Amino acid sequence: MTTAFVSHSDCGRHDTGWGAPEHVGRIRAITRAFRERPELFMRLLHHEGRHALPAELVLVHDLEYIRGMHAFALAGGGRLDPDTVASEGSWAAATAAAGCVLDAVDMSFDGRALRSFCAIRPPGHHALRDSSMGFCIFGNVALAAHYARRTHRADRVLIIDWDVHHGNGTQALVEHDPGIHFVSMHQWPWYPGTGAASERGIGNLWNVPMPPGLPPAEYVDALRTAIDAATVGFIPDLVLISAGFDSLAGDPLGGFTLEMEHVAVLTREVVERATAWCKGRVVSALEGGYVPERLGEACMVHLEQLG
Numbered sequence: 267m268t269t270a271f272v273s274h275s276d277c278g279r280h281d282t283g284w285g286a287p288e289h290v291g292r293i294r295a296i297t298r299a300f301r302e303r304p305e306l307f308m309r310l311l312h313h314e315g316r317h318a319l320p321a322e323l324v325l326v327h328d329l330e331y332i333r334g335m336h337a338f339a340l341a342g343g344g345r346l347d348p349d350t351v352a353s354e355g356s357w358a359a360a361t362a363a364a365g366c367v368l369d370a371v372d373m374s375f376d377g378r379a380l381r382s383f384c385a386i387r388p389p390g391h392h393a394l395r396d397s398s399m400g401f402c403i404f405g406n407v408a409l410a411a412h413y414a415r416r417t418h419r420a421d422r423v424l425i426i427d428w429d430v431h432h433g434n435g436t437q438a439l440v441e442h443d444p445g446i447h448f449v450s451m452h453q454w455p456w457y458p459g460t461g462a463a464s465e466r467g468i469g470n471l472w473n474v475p476m477p478p479g480l481p482p483a484e485y486v487d488a489l490r491t492a493i494d495a496a497t498v499g500f501i502p503d504l505v506l507i508s509a510g511f512d513s514l515a516g517d518p519l520g521g522f523t524l525e526m527e528h529v530a531v532l533t534r535e536v537v538e539r540a541t542a543w544c545k546g547r548v549v550s551a552l553e554g555g556y557v558p559e560r561l562g563e564a565c566m567v568h569l570e571q572l573g
């Protein structure tokens with residue numbers, strides 16, 4: 267069984283400035299964390315992802331938005347929305363981030379690596395069909411779900427989002443597809459304001475809004491319960507994780523209380539279920555997580571349990 271660590275050097279070209287929570291140091295912290303884990307580093311398949319093509323991005327985005335993003339970045343970038351900035355390298359970064367997840371899906375289905383973690387930025391789960399939002403440019407994980415459906419004939423894809431913020435973009439991009447079930451646990455009420463339990467899409471959404479500051483086991487239990495509810499009579503062919511590590515205790519952008527052991531438990535339980543459902547196919551993609559050292563450590567724990 268091979269597990270891949272998927273990355274792309276272009277993800278470092280999305281220059282948001284060091285004052286932004288979502289900065290290039292986040293990815294560097296992951297690379298640094300490997301220094302303490304040489305055995306983990308050695309047993310992973312290290313894969314440089316590709317760039318997603320506009321012809322792929324149109325699975326979830328308007329062509330006009332895609333073209334506009336290309337032109338905006340080439341012209342030097344600037345502020346895209348109140349939270350999101352782009353630099354000249356952001357087109358290369360955003361297409362690489364999406365392309366890494368698509369490559370991971372390909373590897374999961376063709377057997378090169380049944381499981382992957384994609385260390386990518388910009389993140390994706392707030393991006394909408396025709397706009398950036400909340401540090402996100404393209405909907406990496408929603409795109410991967412539709413790509414798996416289209417290219418690999420996956421009948422059922424499960425998305426699990428444990429970022430502390432609601433994956434409103436992912437929700438908007440999958441809520442009409444009965445072949446995609448989306449589970450999101452998030453702080454509520456909190457940014458971006460969506461994600462009430464009553465938001466069910468066509469019965470394919472399981473939103474788990476939670477207050478901040480609870481004992482961590484309560485978050486683990488709530489997410490586990492939602493995953494099990496979302497898979498009654500729905501055996502996924504692929505599991506995607508929106509791995510936001512801003513759900514860890516101490517994150518400046520959230521009030522959840524998870525520690526490394528909870529990242530381990532959640533990852534292990536998803537892998538166990540995926541093994542029963544679909545040969546163990548799990549593709550995980552980085553979303554938030556704004557204390558770089560904690561993020562790096564969490565990625566190591568996550569990878570240890572994936573592989």
Ligand SMILES: [Zn+2]
Pocket residue numbers: 429430431510512553554555
């Ligand atoms: Zn987040």
